[in-house]
Amino acid sequence: MISGNPKLISLETYQSILELSDRQGLEASYEKAKHQWIISDSESWLVRVSLPWNMSPNEAGILSETDDFHLALVMIRAGIAVTGYFHNGEMLDHKVFRAYMVRQKQGKSQIKYLKTKGKSRAGSRLRLGESEQFFEEINQRLQQYEENYAITTWGISCGKTLWPYFFGSETPTPFSKNAENMISIPFHVQHPDFETLQAIHKKLNGIHLTLSEKGQEVFGQTDKLDVGKTEDDDNW
Template sequence: MMKVEGFDNSLIFSFIEFMKSKGATLEYNNKKHQLDFLIKKEVIIIIRLPLDFELDFEKLKSKEADFKNYVLIMIRSGIASVGFFENFECHQHKVFRAYMTRKKQGKSQIKHLKTKGKSRAGSRIRLQETLEFFDQINERLQEHFDEFRIDKIGISCSETLIPYFYGGKIKTPFDKQDPRIFKIPKHIQNPTFEELIATNKFLLQAEIRISESGALIYQDFMKEIKLKNSSLEENNDDW
């Protein structure tokens, strides 16, 4: 179990140099856009990098952040939101809703079909709305991909709904193995417009995960940063 907390974006390279001085090796996970820090082949600390952070992993130096466009796709049973972000700012968005949940049981029609699958009028309506729901999402995505260059594709969607997302009448403008795809590392309960904006803000902020064996090393780093800051403050006071 790892402790999770926010991490100051400006400290990323200081932390890389600190960990290298402690004998740690680094591995970059492109799919998750994160750095894994290992000691004796054990991952002790992970930093999820901000979406606007470019890394030359071979030289472990920052690269000038390129103009980046991306879409965030968040889907839950009966509600979804799709946002197009131009250079990290929300440029277009749309929220989709559908009558997919059986009122008494609170179960989506897809899950119901996997168990009992009764063919009643209400069930047929819910299933039809489910199919249209995903077609509308993919139609919107097609528009974005036709009009703009898309560099990244962030997705939050339950495993139950994934086959419907990729298997609709209107296809996604990318396949499951597209290297631009990354899984949004955050649980999205209700993908409203407000949650879309909050998720983008979350993705632009670094996050650190610390194992028990990495806790003391991380504490040493933070002490070192505090000492440096104190020294800078004293020098400024002298002026």
């Protein structure tokens, strides 16, 4: 069981958690795929810390800033997407993409519709064509990032139903589904636009704590030392 939502904490609180973990003799490990520091006992995890994407942990969990950090983000929902490129925390490029992919009245994306109803009607063919162009344009932008910058990390938020179209586009993605430098954005993204891009980038530079119920018993008092903000699912 998980106790509450991820909470924004300070670097000092994170260091206090590491020290308490060491004193308790708990197991600690780094999960690269999610960029998280995990603290466990012999039975299950107690603490999951989502680390700042511009920092890396050593074997003890101590963080150090990554030099010359190039970050590219892409967030995709049906009919709207945003990409952004950041160098050492500064946004140097962004673009919002839109497409006519949602059927009127039903509010269902064209891709989901095609799975059940086919693509015989003119409106469906139009939406399908825009859908294909939508993903091609996104990947063209990402390819530009790959060609022009030494991307350190790719961050992605994309519903699983859209993955085949994103990764199967005529213009390919510059990274594979299993690329070591690709991380799924760990925060809810509802409407990927410029404001969301800014907000998500800010959150990715923070330290976010999630405790299991058992972890709350062990680390709850340490957690209260921080005046962090609880991270709710914002309607971005």
